[in-house]
Amino acid sequence: MQSCSVLAVALALGPAPAAAQDTLAGKTVTISVGFGPGGGYDLYARVLARHLGRHLPGHPTVVVANMPGAASIRASNYIANVAPKDGTALGIVAQSIAKEQLLGLTGVSYDVTRLAFIGRIAANIEVTYVWHTAAVKTLADLRSTEATLAGTGPSSSIYPRLLNAIAGMKWKVIAGYNTTSAAHLAMQRREVDGATSSLNTLKTTQRDWLDNSLIRILVQLAPRRSAELAQVPAVVELARTPEDRDVLAFYANSGTVGRAVIAPPGLPAERVAMLRAAFDATMKDAEFRAEIEATKLELDPMAGAELQALVEASTRVSGAVLTRARAARAE
Numbered sequence: 001m002q003s004c005s006v007l008a009v010a011l012a013l014g015p016a017p018a019a020a021q022d023t024l025a026g027k028t029v030t031i032s033v034g035f036g037p038g039g040g041y042d043l044y045a046r047v048l049a050r051h052l053g054r055h056l057p058g059h060p061t062v063v064v065a066n067m068p069g070a071a072s073i074r075a076s077n078y079i080a081n082v083a084p085k086d087g088t089a090l091g092i093v094a095q096s097i098a099k100e101q102l103l104g105l106t107g108v109s110y111d112v113t114r115l116a117f118i119g120r121i122a123a124n125i126e127v128t129y130v131w132h133t134a135a136v137k138t139l140a141d142l143r144s145t146e147a148t149l150a151g152t153g154p155s156s157s158i159y160p161r162l163l164n165a166i167a168g169m170k171w172k173v174i175a176g177y178n179t180t181s182a183a184h185l186a187m188q189r190r191e192v193d194g195a196t197s198s199l200n201t202l203k204t205t206q207r208d209w210l211d212n213s214l215i216r217i218l219v220q221l222a223p224r225r226s227a228e229l230a231q232v233p234a235v236v237e238l239a240r241t242p243e244d245r246d247v248l249a250f251y252a253n254s255g256t257v258g259r260a261v262i263a264p265p266g267l268p269a270e271r272v273a274m275l276r277a278a279f280d281a282t283m284k285d286a287e288f289r290a291e292i293e294a295t296k297l298e299l300d301p302m303a304g305a306e307l308q309a310l311v312e313a314s315t316r317v318s319g320a321v322l323t324r325a326r327a328a329r330a331e
Helices: 002-013 017-021 040-055 070-081 097-102 154-167 180-188 199-205 207-211 242-256 269-284 286-294 304-314 319-330
Strands: 028-033 061-066 089-092 116-122 126-131 147-150 171-174 194-198 215-221 259-263
Touching: 028 040, 028 070, 040 061, 040 089, 040 116, 040 199, 040 259, 040 269, 040 286, 070 089, 070 097, 070 259, 097 242, 097 304, 116 269, 116 304, 126 180, 126 199, 147 154, 147 180, 154 171, 154 242, 180 194, 194 199, 194 215, 199 207, 199 215, 215 242, 242 304, 242 319, 259 269, 269 286, 269 304
Parallel strands: 028 061, 028 089, 147 171, 147 194
Antiparallel strands: 089 259, 116 259, 126 194, 126 215
């Protein structure tokens, strides 16, 4: 009789709270992308959205919403301060999110150490290049000849300013291009000499530029040369002093964060675990991997807990490096 009474009480109470919390049935999960359509961040978000729902409890619809502005600061602020904290809001934003906070960029109102990092789809190598008809042909040319670079937000001006200050170059940033596509169009129209984006974006959306030598890649914004660009210097090689190298490495290391998925702060631990488990399962999903391969996107997943630790470690920077980095950015 006692067991029947317990069963009756359980049935009256309905499902356990944990079970209710662990489903997203009937809901829509939105991935907010900090950039406009057509770029690398957007491409990864759309591939992820087509497969993630199968691995989330309740199989919710997953959609992408582009939220460009200030090189993804707008989207980062939205995820941190406005987005619902129930597992239905995710973001894919600039890999430099931690650096922008540490440097005190205007408009930043998030704390990366409080965000939930769900996982990384791939690391990312950013490169700076010029159109084949530009007067500047090599990095050495930049020490005597000014070249214009399309700026897509506050963070896009950091590297050229650093290279001007540290390596004696003559980059001039032309602001006002909200997307990589707009920057590329400006370069083709010869409004500017060059632009910056990821190597993977160039390989997937501008393959003919690489195959037909329509652009010259001058530097890879990475801590070391990639095998694909063995003849192109990594940005840290341009340092003149150990301190300069530390400053450049501070920026370049963000490529390890790459195409990462974030969620708002304050999510219940079980929701974070649910999202991470679904992300990990998607990274192993045969259909997802087939689409990644078909679109020629890179795939180099990192689990959420490991990524969280990496990002938090990146915020522990010496005062001397931060001071020098801020000074170089302002020059």
